[in-house]
Amino acid sequence: DVKVTQSSRYLVKRTGEKVFLECVQDMDHENMFWYRQDPGLGLRLIYFSYDVKMKEKGDIPEGYSVSREKKERFSLILESASTNQTSMYLCASSSQGGNTIYFGEGSWLTVV
Amino acid sequence: GENVEQHPSTLSVQEGDSAVIKCTYSDSASNYFPWYKQELGKRPQLIIDIRSNVGEKKDQRIAVTLNKTAKHFSLHITETQPEDSAVYFCAARIPSGTYKYIFGTGTRLKVLA
Numbered sequence: 001d002v003k004v005t006q007s008s009r010y011l012v013k014r015t016g017e018k019v020f021l022e023c024v025q026d027m028d029h030e031n032m033f034w035y036r037q038d039p040g041l042g043l044r045l046i047y048f049s050y051d052v053k054m055k056e057k058g059d060i061p062e063g064y065s066v067s068r069e070k071k072e073r074f075s076l077i078l079e080s081a082s083t084n085q086t087s088m089y090l091c092a093s094s095s096q097g098g099n100t101i102y103f104g105e106g107s108w109l110t111v112v
Numbered sequence: 113g114e115n116v117e118q119h120p121s122t123l124s125v126q127e128g129d130s131a132v133i134k135c136t137y138s139d140s141a142s143n144y145f146p147w148y149k150q151e152l153g154k155r156p157q158l159i160i161d162i163r164s165n166v167g168e169k170k171d172q173r174i175a176v177t178l179n180k181t182a183k184h185f186s187l188h189i190t191e192t193q194p195e196d197s198a199v200y201f202c203a204a205r206i207p208s209g210t211y212k213y214i215f216g217t218g219t220r221l222k223v224l225a
Contacts, residue, residue, distance in 0.1 A: 004155075033213075035215075040121065040217060040218075041217060042118070042201060042215050042216055042217035042218045043156075043201060043215040043218075044215075045212070045213075045214075048212070090155070090156070099144050099146065099161060099205070100146065100158050100161070101146070101158075101203075101213060103148075103155040103156045103157070104155060105154070105155050106155060
């Protein structure tokens with residue numbers, strides 16, 4: 001069974017702090033994704049990666065960066081957190097050419 | 113740009129009735145259309161999907177139909193039960209270089225007992 005694990009489920013950070021959201025998958029998937037979920041806006045793609053050290057911007061990359069040093073791990077970084085980044089963040093993975101995206105449980109981030 | 117529109121945003125039905133959620137996509141190259149169910153506080157999970165070379169697919173009480181000409185696909189749930197209450201997301205996959213998935217904005221389904 002595919003497992004996508006987000007290490008932090010609930011975080012509260014202060015404005016201006018640097019925030020790291022970690023995601024690990026155990027199925028040797030090539031593709032990994034970070035989405036942001038907000039009410040009424042659905043799932044919006046922040047960044048995705050199709051290989052180690054490779055990344056592409058999604059629809060809303062501003063204010064975020066990512067890191068993929070190992071195939072199983074994909075990190076989302078907020079360099080200087082702002083209140084408008086309060087949201088639920090979902091990590092996901094899929095195999096190269098595969099159809100199904102598997103999601104993590106989500107990380108609820110509150111920036112105060 | 114690439115876009116998936118989903119309607120309605122909320123849907124309430126009586127237990128035992130049918131529910132239909134509709135999505136329209138913009139990129140004609142889209143070739144795969146999954147539907148995800150997200151229960152409160154949980155991760156989205158795939159419930160059914162359809163490829164672009166198929167017009168309809170059914171799995172027990174749920175079915176998906178695809179009209180490629182109209183760029184339109186729908187989720188049908190029959191004999192709804194309270195446990196069907198959740199947020200449902202449609203998505204379209206665009207095979208441009210690396211695969212990219214565009215999600216709809218979600219439909220909150222409430223099944224009233």
